[in-house]
Amino acid sequence: MTYRLVAVRGVLTDVEVERAHLAGRPADIRLATMQTAEQVAAETADADGVVVTLEPLPRALIEQLGPGVRIISRAGIGLDAIDLEAARSRGIAVFHTPDYATEEVATHAVALILALNRRMLAADTLARSEWRAWTRLGRVRPLSKLTVGVVGLGRIGRAVIERLRPFGPSIVGFDPYVNADVAGVELVDDLDALLARADVLTLHLPLSDETRRLIGRRELDLLPPGAAVVNVSRGGVLDQDALAEALASGRLAGAGLDVLAAEPPDPADPILAAPNTVLSPHVAWYSEASNRRMREQAVDGALEYLERGDVSVGRLAVRP
Numbered sequence: 563m564t565y566r567l568v569a570v571r572g573v574l575t576d577v578e579v580e581r582a583h584l585a586g587r588p589a590d591i592r593l594a595t596m597q598t599a600e601q602v603a604a605e606t607a608d609a610d611g612v613v614v615t616l617e618p619l620p621r622a623l624i625e626q627l628g629p630g631v632r633i634i635s636r637a638g639i640g641l642d643a644i645d646l647e648a649a650r651s652r653g654i655a656v657f658h659t660p661d662y663a664t665e666e667v668a669t670h671a672v673a674l675i676l677a678l679n680r681r682m683l684a685a686d687t688l689a690r691s692e693w694r695a696w697t698r699l700g701r702v703r704p705l706s707k708l709t710v711g712v713v714g715l716g717r718i719g720r721a722v723i724e725r726l727r728p729f730g731p732s733i734v735g736f737d738p739y740v741n742a743d744v745a746g747v748e749l750v751d752d753l754d755a756l757l758a759r760a761d762v763l764t765l766h767l768p769l770s771d772e773t774r775r776l777i778g779r780r781e782l783d784l785l786p787p788g789a790a791v792v793n794v795s796r797g798g799v800l801d802q803d804a805l806a807e808a809l810a811s812g813r814l815a816g817a818g819l820d821v822l823a824a825e826p827p828d829p830a831d832p833i834l835a836a837p838n839t840v841l842s843p844h845v846a847w848y849s850e851a852s853n854r855r856m857r858e859q860a861v862d863g864a865l866e867y868l869e870r871g872d873v874s875v876g877r878l879a880v881r882p
Contacts, residue, residue: 565610565868567591567635567861573615574637579857580613589865602626611864613637614644621648633657633867637860638847640796641879642769649880656880657863657873660717662856663847668721670846671764671794674818675726677840678790679705679762684838701788701815703761706730711760713753713776714795715740719766723747734759757784762792769796779804782814790816794846797823806832809839820846 569577571593580591591613594605599622606612606628612619613635624634624645634649636658649656677683681699688695708731712719715737723733727746735747736756743749750756753776757763763785767773778801782791791814793800802823808814816838825844827834834841847856863876872878 563588565589565865566608567611567613567864568594568596568606568609569613570615570617571595572617574613574857579854580861583858584861584865587865588869589861591861596623599623599626603628606631610868611635613860613864616643618643619645619649621645624648624652624654627652627654633864635860635864637856639663640768642796642798646880650882653882654880655867655878655882657860657867657876657878659856659859659863659876661876662859663849663852664717664721666849666852667718667794667846668725670820670842671718671722671766671792671818672725674792674794674820674840674842675710675762675764675790676705678792678816678818678838679703679708681838683840708732708761709734709759710762710764711736711756712747712764712766713737713756714766715744715747716766718794719764720744722764722766731762753781754784757781758786760785760789762790764792765795765799767795767799769798773799775799775801777801779807782808785814787813788815790814790818792818794820797821797825802831802833806836809836812837816840820844 565588567589569591577591577593596602596605602623603626609628609631611633612631615637631654633655634644639658639660641658644656646656681702684699706729710726710731710733712723712733712735715735733747734756735744735749736753776799782804791805805817809817818840820842821844859875863873866873
């Protein structure tokens with residue numbers, strides 16, 4: 563038997579990596595546009611599984627999946643764009659790849675922290691215009707004298723901590739689902755307590771009803787004056803407009819954002835004009851190796867589930 567996989571066109575513009583990886587195995591894969599219910603029904607009529615990246619799969623589309631679809635394979639970490647309950651009600655498993663880019667995302671977060679701490683944007687401007695005007699950099703404090711607040715102590719949060727530890731900051735962590743000690747981290751059981759101490763706040767959270775706008779205007783106001791905010795998780799966990807206001811007023815010293823509330827952002831989005839802000843276009847996950855790893859794991863998980871009802875890579879978030 564040959565299993566039929568359909569990859570959603572969007573972030574993926576070809577399936578050459580997937581085809582090469584599946585060579586000699588009982589599966590084939592093709593790329594399809596699936597933006598409407600009609601397209602979903604037509605493209606998956608004979609499919610056994612669907613591979614998706616960042617493209618949304620709400621209930622209205624999941625209900626149109628072909629009768630033979632047994633798994634949705636998410637090439638990536640977050641599951642906020644997939645209606646998990648709709649999949650469960652259809653008896654469709656949902657797989658994702660939470661381990662494929664831990665190193666890359668953690669390294670990117672630390673790179674943003676260092677760029678903000680060392681005022682690299684301002685330094686670049688001075689190097690190109692007023693070489694000796696270093697006093698215009700403003701206040702620069704040694705990272706070893708700061709407190710970094712890490713919200714979310716899963717794989718990536720802990721990898722960030724490991725990378726920060728040699729720089730010597732005090733590290734405070736908050737995660738309501740983590741009770742065991744984390745080496746080198748002072749755990750607090752109250753988010754407000756962490757915010758009040760965090761000279762740098764770094765966010766490592768999935769987007770859910772519980773975490774949506776977890777860091778709002780009130781929470782940003784709890785940060786010490788001159789604090790910086792880093793987010794490489796999901797834009798929706800942070801009130802972006804409130805952050806832009808705090809940056810514009812000078813109350814916060816900077817922000818490093820790999821994710822935004824809307825991607826791509828509206829050209830009029832205030833965050834694009836906010837001072838001392840380092841932006842990257844949702845690429846914290848990316849390296850050549852992680853890109854291939856993500857795509858290969860996505861089809862591995864789909865095929866393994868179709869063949870034997872379980873997976874040896876990634877994780878099943880929904881088991882029918």
